[in-house]
Every structure is written in C-alpha cells, then in structure tokens.
Amino acid sequence: MSERILVAVAWPYANGSAHIGHIAGTYLPADIFARYHRMKGNDVLMVSGSDAHGTPVTISAEERGVTPEDVFSQYQAEFLDDWKRLGITFDLFTTTHTDNHTRVAQDMFLRLHEKGYIYKDAMVQPFCLTDNRYLADRYVEGTCPHCKHGGARGDQCDNCGRTLDPKDLIDLVCKICGNPPEFRETEHFFLRLSVFEEQLLEWVRKQDHWRSNVRNFTIGFLEGGLHDRAITRDISWGVPVPLEGYEGKRLYVWFEAVVGYLSASIEWAESSGNADAWKDYWQGDCRAYYFMGKDNIPFHTIIWPAMLLGYEGLNLPYDVPANEYLNLEGFKLSTSRNWAVWVPDYLDRYDPDPLRYVLSANLPETSDSDFSxxxxxxxxxxxxxxxxxxxxxxxxxxxxxxxxxxxxxxxxxxxxxxxxxxxxxxxxxxxxxxxxxxxxxxxxxxxxxxxxxxxxxxxxxxxxxxxxxxxxxxxxxxxxxxxxxxxxxxxxxxxxxxxxxxxxxxxxxxxxxxxxGWNWDRNQLAPGQPVEKPTPLFVKLDEELIEAEAQRISG
Structure with missing residues (x-):
C-alpha cells in the first residue's frame, strides 16, 4: 500500500543567489528523498517557495534603490531556473507574496488570537534617531550574549543557533547607518509560546527517529524555558495584521513564513483542480518531513509545532532532518565576502550530476562538512x-x-x-x-x-x-x-x-x-533486445581547474 509523504523544504530569502551550502543543507536532500518515494509509488507532495517578506529582502532593496518586489521577483525567477537545471523537483515552488499566502497566514493569526494564544503587550524596540524608524530584527547587529560572536542579528545568532531579541545584543548598532539606536516602547502582538512548553517537551522526547543533533538541541532549548515572542513588527512590507487599527503593522516573518508550507499546499491543491487535496497531507494519514539547515531547527521543532498545536486539526512534523553546515575550502561560506560557489554560475559551466554526486557523498548530516x-x-x-x-x-x-x-x-x-x-x-x-x-x-x-x-x-x-x-x-x-x-x-x-x-x-x-519505479527485474533485458551505442556519462576534468576555481572564489 502506498504512503502519503509531505516534503516541506525551507524557504530561501529572495535577496540573493543560491550557493552550494543551501543545496547541500536543504534542497538536494529533499529532492533525493522525494524522488525515491515517488519511485516507490508513494503519494508525494514537495513544496517550498521564496521568502519575499524577510528583512534581508527589504535591506537589499534599500541598498540597490529598488522596490522589494523588484528584488524578490528577480530571485524567484532565478531559483526556478536553478531547480530546473539542477533537477530539484518541487511540485510547487511559490512565494510568500501571494494573496493565497496572505489569506492563510492571516487565518492562522486570527485562529490563534481567538483562542487566546496571541495577545497584545507593550515592548521596547530599537529606534534609530538618524533614520527615524523602528528597526526590525535584521536591521540591527551586535555581539551574541551567549557565544560572544560578533555580527549576530536581532533575531538569531548564526554561530550558536540561539534565537535572540535585539535588546539581548551587546554593542547594538543600526545596520543602515552604524549608529547605536535607542529603545522605545511600542505595542505588538505576542505568541503565547510558554503555554506549549510541557506539551512540546513530551512530544519531542518521543521522537526517537530524529537525528540526535536535532532532538538534543530541541530538548535543551525547551528545558531552558520557552518565552512568549512578539509576532508583529512596525514595518510596511509583508502580511498585514488582520485587525482593525493595526494596519501599519505586519506579521513578523518568522511567524508567517513557516505558514508557507501550509499555504503552498493549499495553492498546489487549488491549481491541481481539487481544492481540498491539501487536507490529505495535513489532516490525514501522512508523514511530514521538514528539510532545512541547523539554523532553522527551533522554528520547525518548537515554534511551528506550537502554532499547529494551538490551531488544532493539523499534523505535526514527523521528522525534521536538519543538516549541519557545509564549508568551502576549510572556511565558512560567506555571501558578504563572496566566499561561495554560486549555483547559477556553476550550472553555466558544469553538468548538474557531478555536483549532486559530490555534495551527496559529503552531506553535513551529523556534523559540518567541507567542499573543495x-x-x-x-x-x-x-x-x-x-x-x-x-x-x-x-x-x-x-x-x-x-x-x-x-x-x-x-x-x-x-x-x-x-x-x-x-x-x-x-x-x-x-x-x-x-x-x-x-x-x-x-x-x-x-x-x-x-x-x-x-x-x-x-x-x-x-x-x-x-x-x-x-x-x-x-x-x-x-x-x-x-x-x-x-x-x-x-x-x-x-x-x-x-x-x-x-x-x-x-x-x-x-x-x-x-x-x-523503484524495482528491478534481473531478467528485464531479454536476449536479442537492442541497446544503444554508449556515449560518455561524465567528463574527465583537468586538475588545472582546481587552481582556476580557487582564484574565482578569492577574486
């Protein structure tokens, strides 16, 4: 009997090209997994899309002097081309900037609000006197209070993976002008995460099939205590708060982006001609696998499950096979330093399967790995x-x-x-x-x-x-x-x-x-059946390529 499998793949910020770290960490593992299950005859739905509302998109737009629509539209088209050339087989790769996603994200907000899991409260938020604006998460940088890593953002430290609040950062500065902001009180909506702490702990402890790094990180995070988190921001770009009097506020991207797995499934169902087909993957007998990098673990093992528990009637993740990081030539990949192998550039010059093979052979499944x-x-x-x-x-x-x-x-x-x-x-x-x-x-x-x-x-x-x-x-x-x-x-x-x-x-x-399909009959090739003359499957590469590519990376 066939199984039903939901393959939910992390949404890339649509503010820059994909590099091999993204492919090894998220998109290639998801594709390998989905391809296998399709070959097995299982009913697979693989969805994702561009995160169009993240502050990296607005920051990039401001730096370029264009609109956020210009930025995310450019990279949405590029991502779709990447997936086609690399063989990443999404059933739907959409964006968060659709009417459907807005409707589904606002429904999630209203349902949780009606049930008392979302409430209003005052909070202090960084305000830049120079730019005369409140500063959302990625508009501030500072030193992480936990691991002392410089360059931590207002929402998360990429070095240790801890989620943060801007007020936690040491030596906080505005990313736009570099000046230290002041903190001002403003009203926002909060998700009552704290009420789900014990329920989540009980659930996670039963997930013996999870990777140890994912399970241990999640248990440690929960045992440290869950705190309610603000889910709205004073910005003009994103999904509007669906309550009268709050038209100037938007849903915080970490809240609305994870809803994308659900909204993408609904969009896929509507486009397939059966508007209720999404329910088979969210309310029926289905295993949901969430593929991502380790920096996204808490959002998918804690925050998203809490939202699902509060909403009720939707399946929790079955597995969250998050990968560690892929390094490049012994150093951490860095988009700001251009220390990366960019997917469009690679595909313009080389075949896709060798990259798929080399990354698959060295996937950072349980520890960081290195590409050279x-x-x-x-x-x-x-x-x-x-x-x-x-x-x-x-x-x-x-x-x-x-x-x-x-x-x-x-x-x-x-x-x-x-x-x-x-x-x-x-x-x-x-x-x-x-x-x-x-x-x-x-x-x-x-x-x-x-x-x-x-x-x-x-x-x-x-x-x-x-x-x-x-x-x-x-x-x-x-x-x-x-x-x-x-x-x-x-x-x-x-x-x-x-x-x-x-x-x-x-x-x-x-x-x-x-x-x-995923079957093999040793007698399928019958005597007398014609075969083709062979053509080379792969091209032997000259070792001079190694030095040439090293120079491309270093500029």
Missing part, C-alpha cells in the same frame, strides 16, 4: 568517470562490438554471476532503507558499492579475452553486467537523475528511470 574543488575533481574523475561511467561505457561497447548491439544470451549462470545479481538486489534494498531513514550519504555509498563490485566482476571474468576463446562465457558476463547496470541506474536515480536517464535510454528502454 580538489575533492570535486577527484570524485568526478575517480568515482564518476573511472568507476561508474567506465563500467557502463565498456560493457555497452563490448556488447555493440561483439554481439551486434543486442543483449546476449547468458545461458546457464555460474556461482559468481548469481552472487553479483543477489548483491545487486541487496544493495538496491539497502539504498532504499537508508534513504527512507534520511541517511542519504550511506545510501549513495551502498549504490556506488555495487558499481565497484561490478567492476571487480568484469576484471575477474575478463570478457574481452573470453570473447576470443569462449564466447558463451563472455555473453554470460556481459548479460549479468547489463542487468547490474540496469539495477544501478535505479539505485542511483535519486542522486544522479540525468545520468540515470541516459543509461535507461542506452539500455534500449522507454520512458524514464523515475517512471520505471
């Missing part, structure tokens, strides 16, 4: 070209050269051939098990292990020699190798979708690997 161009070239040349690509190329070449481009008849299989076919099935099962548990690195390792085993089998059987002395033995070897390659393109399809489809067609099969 030296490792990129090594993995591309040694693992993709020499191991996987060469296996496919030499098997298909021998079939075309010695068996008229048709699948040979294997005859009676020997023990070593049967053992390899059994291993192929076992490894396909293992890849599936690992992906289901969101252990994606281990899943890829199991799949590539089959390519290595097939190469050892070929070297042992040496069909290029046997074809001259015992053509029946060479036919057996090549038939088994073709069957294993057919298994490999399925096992690696969630990771390498473009290459898997190339193999699918070269094997003379119709449609796509994705459509063929």
């Amino acid at each position: 161009w030296r490792e990129y070239v090594r993995r591309n040349n040694d693992e993709l070209v020499a191991t996987f690509g060469n296996l496919v190329h030499r098997v298909l070449s021998m079939v075309n050269r010695n068996f008229d481009g048709k699948v040979p008849d294997p005859g009676e299989l020997d023990d070593v051939s049967r053992e390899l076919l059994d291993e192929a099935q076992a490894r396909l099962d293992t890849v599936g098990t690992e992906i289901e548990a969101v252990r994606l690195r281990q899943g890829l390792s199991a799949g590539m292990g089959l390519a290595q085993a097939a190469n050892r089998y070929l070297d042992q059987k040496a069909p290029w020699k046997a074809v001259k002395e015992d053509k029946a033995d060479a036919a057996r070897t090549l038939w088994v190798s073709l069957a294993v390659i057919n298994c490999l393109k399925t096992a690696l399809c969630p990771y390498l979708p473009f290459s898997s489809d190339k193999i699918h067609l070269m094997l003379g099969l119709e449609g796509s690997t994705q459509d063929a």
Whole structure:
C-alpha cells in the first residue's frame, strides 16, 4: 500500500543567489528523498517557495534603490531556473507574496488570537534617531550574549543557533547607518509560546527517529524555558495584521513564513483542480518531513509545532532532518565576502550530476562538512568517470562490438554471476532503507558499492579475452553486467537523475528511470533486445581547474 509523504523544504530569502551550502543543507536532500518515494509509488507532495517578506529582502532593496518586489521577483525567477537545471523537483515552488499566502497566514493569526494564544503587550524596540524608524530584527547587529560572536542579528545568532531579541545584543548598532539606536516602547502582538512548553517537551522526547543533533538541541532549548515572542513588527512590507487599527503593522516573518508550507499546499491543491487535496497531507494519514539547515531547527521543532498545536486539526512534523553546515575550502561560506560557489554560475559551466554526486557523498548530516574543488575533481574523475561511467561505457561497447548491439544470451549462470545479481538486489534494498531513514550519504555509498563490485566482476571474468576463446562465457558476463547496470541506474536515480536517464535510454528502454519505479527485474533485458551505442556519462576534468576555481572564489 502506498504512503502519503509531505516534503516541506525551507524557504530561501529572495535577496540573493543560491550557493552550494543551501543545496547541500536543504534542497538536494529533499529532492533525493522525494524522488525515491515517488519511485516507490508513494503519494508525494514537495513544496517550498521564496521568502519575499524577510528583512534581508527589504535591506537589499534599500541598498540597490529598488522596490522589494523588484528584488524578490528577480530571485524567484532565478531559483526556478536553478531547480530546473539542477533537477530539484518541487511540485510547487511559490512565494510568500501571494494573496493565497496572505489569506492563510492571516487565518492562522486570527485562529490563534481567538483562542487566546496571541495577545497584545507593550515592548521596547530599537529606534534609530538618524533614520527615524523602528528597526526590525535584521536591521540591527551586535555581539551574541551567549557565544560572544560578533555580527549576530536581532533575531538569531548564526554561530550558536540561539534565537535572540535585539535588546539581548551587546554593542547594538543600526545596520543602515552604524549608529547605536535607542529603545522605545511600542505595542505588538505576542505568541503565547510558554503555554506549549510541557506539551512540546513530551512530544519531542518521543521522537526517537530524529537525528540526535536535532532532538538534543530541541530538548535543551525547551528545558531552558520557552518565552512568549512578539509576532508583529512596525514595518510596511509583508502580511498585514488582520485587525482593525493595526494596519501599519505586519506579521513578523518568522511567524508567517513557516505558514508557507501550509499555504503552498493549499495553492498546489487549488491549481491541481481539487481544492481540498491539501487536507490529505495535513489532516490525514501522512508523514511530514521538514528539510532545512541547523539554523532553522527551533522554528520547525518548537515554534511551528506550537502554532499547529494551538490551531488544532493539523499534523505535526514527523521528522525534521536538519543538516549541519557545509564549508568551502576549510572556511565558512560567506555571501558578504563572496566566499561561495554560486549555483547559477556553476550550472553555466558544469553538468548538474557531478555536483549532486559530490555534495551527496559529503552531506553535513551529523556534523559540518567541507567542499573543495580538489575533492570535486577527484570524485568526478575517480568515482564518476573511472568507476561508474567506465563500467557502463565498456560493457555497452563490448556488447555493440561483439554481439551486434543486442543483449546476449547468458545461458546457464555460474556461482559468481548469481552472487553479483543477489548483491545487486541487496544493495538496491539497502539504498532504499537508508534513504527512507534520511541517511542519504550511506545510501549513495551502498549504490556506488555495487558499481565497484561490478567492476571487480568484469576484471575477474575478463570478457574481452573470453570473447576470443569462449564466447558463451563472455555473453554470460556481459548479460549479468547489463542487468547490474540496469539495477544501478535505479539505485542511483535519486542522486544522479540525468545520468540515470541516459543509461535507461542506452539500455534500449522507454520512458524514464523515475517512471520505471523503484524495482528491478534481473531478467528485464531479454536476449536479442537492442541497446544503444554508449556515449560518455561524465567528463574527465583537468586538475588545472582546481587552481582556476580557487582564484574565482578569492577574486
């Protein structure tokens, strides 16, 4: 029986290009997971979109002298192009700047307000005398009071992951002019988070399938005590507070952005022609997986679940497989210092699957990992070209050269051939098990292990020699190798979708690997079935690329 899976993917701020840290941390893991479950025949809905209302968007607009609409529209279009070229398969990638999202976010606010979980109170907020304005979270910077990291924002410290209030920061300054602001009292709406503390703790402690870093961080956060948080701001950009007399205030982005998973599901349902279809993923028997980086953990394991509990009738997250950070050449990725590999720039110059492969092999699932161009070239040349690509190329070449481009008849299989076919099935099962548990690195390792085993089998059987002395033995070897390659393109399809489809067609099969599903019949390639002449799956890279790319990063 098929399962229903919601893949909810963190919303990127639409104020700049995506870099490989975003891909490794969030979008590639979500896509691998969604592709697998679709191949399994499960009912998958994968949604996300651009966060158009975050203060990074308004800051960028002010710096450029354009409107926030100009900024988020530019990057929304760029993100959609990135996903298409990189093979990230959203069912819907929308924005928070839609009438639908405004309606759903305001409904969440009103429902929680009516039930007493949102209340008005006075608070002090930084006010810049120079710019004559209240300063929202990212318009102020200072030193984190917890880890003493400089450059912490008014909402969160990226270094230690703690959520903050502007008044907590040490040596607070206005991001616009650099002057210290003063604090003034203003009225805002607060989410009564404190009432959910025990309920959330009881729930989180039962989530034994969560990654230890996510579960431990969340429990520690909750045991430290939950405090009510303001959910409105004195700004003009964003979702208006839906109460009379508060037209000048907007919903704080951390409150309205997480509602985006729900609003995107509703938008998808309406566009699909069945306006109630979203309910299957939010009120029915469905497992919801939230993919993001570790800086977003508290928003998705504490704040969003609290909102869902208060609203009632909507499913809580099943899993929050948040990743740690990906570094670049040993240093933390930095957009301000341009220390990044930008996705559009990469895709203009290289193929998508090698990046998907290298990032998948080094996903920061339980600890920070590092991307280097030296490792990129090594993995591309040694693992993709020499191991996987060469296996496919030499098997298909021998079939075309010695068996008229048709699948040979294997005859009676020997023990070593049967053992390899059994291993192929076992490894396909293992890849599936690992992906289901969101252990994606281990899943890829199991799949590539089959390519290595097939190469050892070929070297042992040496069909290029046997074809001259015992053509029946060479036919057996090549038939088994073709069957294993057919298994490999399925096992690696969630990771390498473009290459898997190339193999699918070269094997003379119709449609796509994705459509063929997560199954393998060792006898699918019948004797006499024509196969195509092979074309290279991957391109060997010159090591001079390493120095050239290092210079591009450093400017």
